[in-house]
Amino acid sequence: MSTARVRPVGGLAAAAVAAAFAILLTGSPAAPATAEADRDVQIRKLDAVRISGLSDFIFPVSMETPAPLTDQVCVFSTASGRYQITATSANASGRDFRLAGDGGIIVYHVAWRGTGGYEELDSGRASDTMGGGSRTSPSCGGGTNASIRVSLDPATYAAALPGIYADTLTITVAPD
């Protein structure tokens, strides 16, 4: 946009007025005197979540069924700290979490605790609503606010041949 503006210079007689005018010019004289435009700025912020602080679950070598292992993690959720968990076993059979090895399979169980007690999970199925996630800090301020418990099924452990059994547990958090 450019603006041309004409104005009188000092208190001169009328005959001399025309010559005494100074022309102050900026921009193109063809442009309109003023122009305005409005642009709306809008953003729809969706809820965001994050899970972090996960560690591997390595059971001790044992002939007998080892004790359960737990891991403390951080869940961030802008949905007032609420979220759902879906845990999936790479070797799942139906809803069962399974470790696979040369000597067969070992079933295991996964439970999640946000607030309150542990809730048993099914592989590939979203949990009930969990609470207690951090509302403001994606890293939970360096702390943790949820717990995962992994326990091995005694019957399938007893029946398994000696050897190494492994699985990859994938955990997805969604706002709720």
Place this chain on the structure above:
Amino acid sequence: MANGKTKLAVIAGVALASSLVAAAFAATQGTPGATSTGSADVRAEKESAVSITGLNDIVFAASATTPAPLADPVCVFSNPGSYTVNVSSANAAGGTYRLSSGSGFINYSVSWFNAGSGGATVALTSGTASPSITGADQTSPTCGGGDTARIQVTIDPATYISAPAATYTDTLTIIVSPT
């Protein structure tokens, strides 16, 4: 490995073979977003284990002539299902099993059967592990109250008949290892 001893009598024990799972940290962390996904490895290592139980002393009746062989059923648990057995004599001469009176010896032989009754037999040499033997109970350290093997002792007629009258004894040490 499990071992036991017998004075033509036996004591049983359990030992465990193990190795450690290498901890390779592969957990991944989620990133902020509409959903967030992380992962963790879950690993377990089932340990190999064996035990031998149900051993008894092997006591022959007094006799002027060579007594018939005696057998003792035992329970061998091995979660891989197979095992080796190494039976050694306290009075061995080389690989020969011997009873001793303190001044004289009577030779004997030891055989191992892979069942409480019947089964395949393996002739043993004192201090030498057997070939792999199948038939162990894979799930129950007590074999469910039954037997999965038996040890048989046979007195050597030649050394028995020529031995002076006396009491002859030996201690057998039995080591079972998973295979």
